Amino acid sequence: MTARHFISRPSRQVLRQAARLLGRGRLVAFPTETVYGLGADAASDRAVAAIYAAKRRPWHNPLIVHVASIAAARRLARFDSRAERLARRFWPGPLTLVLRRRPGARLSRYISAGLGTVALRIPANPVALALIRQSRCPVAAPSANSSGRVSPTRAQHVRQSLGGRVSLIIDGGACAVGLESTVIDLSGKAARLLRPGGVPLEALSNVIGPIVVEDPDTDERRPASPGRLLSHYAPSRPVRTNAQEPRVGEAYLGFGGCSQGATLNLSTRADLEEAAANLFAMLRALDRPEFTAIAVAPIPRHGLGRAINDRLRRAAAPRRP
Ligand code: TXA
Ligand code: MG
Numbered sequence: 063m064t065a066r067h068f069i070s071r072p073s074r075q076v077l078r079q080a081a082r083l084l085g086r087g088r089l090v091a092f093p094t095e096t097v098y099g100l101g102a103d104a105a106s107d108r109a110v111a112a113i114y115a116a117k118r119r120p121w122h123n124p125l126i127v128h129v130a131s132i133a134a135a136r137r138l139a140r141f142d143s144r145a146e147r148l149a150r151r152f153w154p155g156p157l158t159l160v161l162r163r164r165p166g167a168r169l170s171r172y173i174s175a176g177l178g179t180v181a182l183r184i185p186a187n188p189v190a191l192a193l194i195r196q197s198r199c200p201v202a203a204p205s206a207n208s209s210g211r212v213s214p215t216r217a218q219h220v221r222q223s224l225g226g227r228v229s230l231i232i233d234g235g236a237c238a239v240g241l242e243s244t245v246i247d248l249s250g251k252a253a254r255l256l257r258p259g260g261v262p263l264e265a266l267s268n269v270i271g272p273i274v275v276e277d278p279d280t281d282e283r284r285p286a287s288p289g290r291l292l293s294h295y296a297p298s299r300p301v302r303t304n305a306q307e308p309r310v311g312e313a314y315l316g317f318g319g320c321s322q323g324a325t326l327n328l329s330t331r332a333d334l335e336e337a338a339a340n341l342f343a344m345l346r347a348l349d350r351p352e353f354t355a356i357a358v359a360p361i362p363r364h365g366l367g368r369a370i371n372d373r374l375r376r377a378a379a380p381r382r383p
Contacts, residue, residue: 068221068230068231069233070230070232071232072232072233072234076232077189077192077196078196079230080193080230080232081193081196083229084102084109084193084199084201085103085198085199087102088102088109088112089109089113089229090229090230090231091206091214091217091228091230091231091232092189092193092203092232093187093189093232093237094128094186094203094237095155095156095185095237095238095239095260096156096185096237096239096241096242096243096259097206097214097215097237097240097241097342098205098213098214098215098216098217098219098220098237099185099190099201099203100113100204100206101128101193101201101203102202102203103199103200103201104125104127104169104173104199104201105168105170105199106170107170109202110125110170110172110173110202111172113125113203117204117207117208118209119204121175122175123175124173124177124181125172125174125181125202125203126181126183126202126245127173127180127181127183127200127202128183128184128185128190128194128200128202129183129184129194129200129201130191130195131184132150135159137164137167138163138164138167138180138182138200139159139167139182140163141161142248144248144270145159145161145248147269147270148248148270149184151269152261153186154185154186155185155260155261156183156241156243156244156259157244157246157259157261158182158183158244158245158257158259159181159182159246159248160180160181160245160246160247160248161180161182161248162178162179163178169200170202173202178249179249181245187234189232189234193232206219206224206228207219207224208223210293211223211295211297212296212297212342212345212346212349213295215236215237215240215342215343216236216237217232217234219342219343238339239338240338240339240340240341241259241260241338241341241369242257242259242260243257243260243261244257244259244260244262244263252274253270253271253273254275254276255273255274255275255276257369258368260369262364262365262366262368262369263368264364264365293380295376296377296379296381299313299349299354299355300355300356300378301345301358301374301378302355302378303358303360303371303374303375304360305359306359307322307357308357309355311353311354311355312354312357313348313355313356314357314358315327315328315357315358316330317337318359319331319332321359325348326347326348328341328344328359328361332362334362334370335366338366341370341373342373361374
């Protein structure tokens with residue numbers, strides 16, 4: 063493929079080409095409403111293995127399978143009434159359900175890293191949906207970045223992070239939500255929050271009742287212990303959270319109107335949706351050698367603020383040597 067075609071606008075022809083590439087076991091990066099995904103045919107061992115290799119992702123971290131309809135999702139996993147209600151209310155959208163995998167489901171054994179469950183979602187992005195429909199296969203897709211680094215919310219970010227390791231990048235512009243999907247585990251009796259994300263927890267518990275949260279943001283008795291915080295979403299520069307102001311040499315990522323001296327501001331009107339959409343792009347923009355670190359203003363912890371604080375905490379966690 064020529065360099066000219068490496069990043070492409072989503073014309074009908076490009077979608078056809080992308081679907082063909084997926085069918086041949088190749089990797090295609092595509093936009094979703096949350097972040098860009100690194101897609102492959104979820105039924106193919108070889109294609110799914112290529113995702114792990116391109117991202118340098120540890121094998122024990124399972125992948126989300128993207129489908130275009132609830133009917134397609136039901137063919138892969140068992141839906142109980144909680145799953146039905148959540149899917150009807152929030153799909154297509156930034157919600158991933160971890161469900162018990164149907165025996166005989168046409169999925170690579172590498173998808174779930176040996177677990178009896180599978181994570182499923184229908185993305186709310188017309189390009190993503192068109193690609194899944196045309197490829198006629200469930201599409202496995204983690205965020206299209208090297209493992210542990212900041213997720214991509216623009217096609218350019220994918221090129222910077224994964225460059226020559228994908229066959230095609232479809233450029234659908236900036237991701238509207240900007241944070242990954244909320245992941246809920248419904249495979250057991252109690253619903254559990256595995257990752258806060260684009261659908262606020264409050265909206266989910268309104269539909270299915272209490273959800274078990276192991277999250278230092280809400281659980282006061284379980285303060286964030288550095289050991290539990292795997293470094294993730296990490297820029298090259300160190301990140302300092304809950305910073306009232308920058309120290310000498312630091313970049314300052316502000317929030318709201320009173321962030322004095324902010325290098326960039328997540329949302330001057332203190333809007334959490336706007337802040338979520340800006341977060342990863344602004345972390346990248348400030349990840350420059352002239353700064354000693356990126357200091358980030360305090361962000362409220364309700365609604366999307368839970369997911370924003372989760373990503374920032376991990377970005378600031380001690381790095382692997
Ligand atoms: O918004 C998103 O979810 C994006 C877009 C591309 O859809 N994808 C994404 O994928 O963020 P990834 O691979 O970066 O994160 C998937 C998360 C991981 O935390 C993984 O451990 C969890 O989902 N996960 C996947 N399958 C699972 C399973 N069977 N059981 C428990 N957790 C699972
Ligand atoms: Mg990721």
